[in-house]
Amino acid sequence: SGVVHLVRAWHQIGHPDEAPTVSKDYIWTCGQAEIVGRLIRDLGFISKCMNALTEAIDADFAKKLKILREKVIAASGFADALSSIDPLLMEGRCLIFNRRTTIHRDESDPPEAWALLFVVGSFKGGSMHFPELGLRVRFLPGDVIAMRGQVLEHEVEVWGGHIRISVVHFTHASLSDYFDMEL
Numbered sequence: 001s002g003v004v005h006l007v008r009a010w011h012q013i014g015h016p017d018e019a020p021t022v023s024k025d026y027i028w029t030c031g032q033a034e035i036v037g038r039l040i041r042d043l044g045f046i047s048k049c050m051n052a053l054t055e056a057i058d059a060d061f062a063k064k065l066k067i068l069r070e071k072v073i074a075a076s077g078f079a080d081a082l083s084s085i086d087p088l089l090m091e092g093r094c095l096i097f098n099r100r101t102t103i104h105r106d107e108s109d110p111p112e113a114w115a116l117l118f119v120v121g122s123f124k125g126g127s128m129h130f131p132e133l134g135l136r137v138r139f140l141p142g143d144v145i146a147m148r149g150q151v152l153e154h155e156v157e158v159w160g161g162h163i164r165i166s167v168v169h170f171t172h173a174s175l176s177d178y179f180d181m182e183l
Contacts (some may be wrong), residue, residue, distance in 0.1 A: 003099065006036060007092025008079045009072040011174040020175055022078050025090065040086045043167075050144075050169050055087060057146055061114060064183050065089040065171065071179045090116070091171040099163055101156045103131060105134040106149030108172040110183045115149040116169040126159025156160050 009020035020161040027033045069089055073080045106115060117128075119143050127136040128145055132153050139145060139156065147154065149170070156166070176183045 002021060002097050004095040004097075005092065006040065006095065008082045009076060009091055009175055011172065011178065016174040016177065017089040019075065020072070020178060021076070022082070026082075027093060037166055039083065043093075044085070044087055046118060046167065047086060047169075050118070051087065051089045053116060053144065053146060058114060061183060062089060062111070064176075064181065068171070068179060069178060070180070071181070072175070075179075088169065090157065090183055091175050092167045092169075094166075094168040095143070096166040096168065096171065097099055100126075100158060101154075103129075103153050103155040104149070105153055106170065108174065109148075109150040110176060111148065111150050113148065113150070113173075113183050114146055117145045117147070118167045118169070120165050120167070121161065121162030121163040123159045123164040125157065125161075126164060127157045129155050130155050131155075 004021040006025055007023040008026075010023040011018070011020050025032075026036050051062070054065065066089060068091075069083070072091075073083050090123075109115060119126075119139055123141065126139055128139045129136050130152050136157070137145060148173045171183065174183075
């Protein structure tokens with residue numbers, strides 16, 4: 001179990017005034033950088049689907065993400081290089097392997113920002129629970145949930161099976177703040 005952050009423009013916690021950089025999970029070692037590069041390229045179809053979903057549910061937010069992405073690319077050679085294999089409009093993605101999340105809000109996200117969660121694997125159960133709404137939503141392999149994670153408390157409930165990988169697509173407030181944008 002664990003978490004991998006694949007983010008092209010990342011602010012380290014406590015350093016929102018420094019220029020954003022690629023997350024360390026991209027480049028721990030040369031071998032890992034090669035593997036991650038292939039993974040990002042292979043996730044291209046999913047990234048394009050997430051972009052289309054974002055545009056469908058909130059065209060204004062998608063437009064702002066496009067502008068923010070261009071600002072990031074202009075400011076960072078590494079982000080520019082990554083953009084050739086990574087079409088994702090959002091800042092990045094987090095891969096969560098066989099790990100349950102307890103009730104929380106995504107405090108790093110702007111309140112108006114969408115988070116898109118996609119889940120794959122060989123498991124059963126593991127609904128998404130929104131306690132404030134008294135709502136449990138099916139979250140099975142292949143499902144996508146779009147939500148404003150800073151606004152709604154949420155958790156993934158216990159599941160059974162072998163492999164569960166959540167791919168969470170997001171943009172943090174520190175990035176839009178750094179480029180003086182509102183999302």
